[in-house]
Amino acid sequence: MGRKAAASQPKGQSTSVTPDIIKVEAIRLFSERGYPVIGMRDLSEAVGILPGSLYAHIASKEKLLLDIVASGVRNFTDVIAPIVERDGPADERLREAIRAHMRVLAVTLDQTRVTFHQWHYLTNDNLDQMVAVRRDYEMLFKRLVAEGIEDGTLLGTSRPTVATLSIIGVLGSATEWFSPTGSASADEIGDAIADVLTLGLGTR
Structure with missing residues (x-):
């Protein structure tokens, strides 16, 4: 730009x-x-x-930040939510959700960098609003992990929340190293991430 x-x-x-x-x-x-x-x-x-x-x-610089980070999260929830709602094995939907995340990241890299790493500068009601929006994003992956354990496509774990936060953490850190102009496409990187993330949860 x-x-x-x-x-x-x-x-x-x-x-x-x-x-x-x-x-x-x-x-x-x-x-x-x-x-x-x-x-x-x-x-x-x-x-x-x-x-x-x-x-x-x-209204203010902080309200501007809230708009940026809230819409930044919704960029992801808007494309991942329909994948979560689909029928089919949860592990396959998890992989597609990771691919979708990387596709969005490829076209919103700057906004996503701000969204995932600078939201903590929000205060009071602005912070509460962001936490609620972020919770919606986290719940999509939490649901996929839970459904994967239930349908047997993901290995059961006593700490599904840790598994969910690990997935989100890896995806969030991609803003620091992923390049939309690199040799690998967003889908290829998404598959590579999915391979690593599901290695400890996969049953097949």
Whole structure:
């Protein structure tokens, strides 16, 4: 994405600036430099308006972060939830869910990096909202693990929550090393991750 979303816009003029443009630039800045480092002046310079004019489009920097991370999680739940709801062996659906996660990551790398690693800067009600959204994401994998144990496609474990969090942890860390332009496709990387993650749970 461009370094300046509205580079040709005269400073102090906001006619071409929208909340979506601000969000795109915030994702870039938060991903590159981190949420705590970026101030309202940085955001305003990125979109080409005065700092005070930002408040005509966003409520606050923290509300902007909440929007980024909540929509970032929903990017994944929206594609994984239908896979979970399908019929079929749970281990196969788990593999497809991991592939789907990597496909989404391939087109939302910056936002996902912010989503999984900077959500903890949220406070109070904003943090509560994010925790609820993240819980919905976690429950999808928790359900797949539970159904896999039930249908016999995954090995029973006394700590299914640990298995679920291990899957989520590996997928979350992929933001640090996965490259959409690398030699392996998102599906190929997803299959490789699934091979490793299901190695200790697989029964076949």
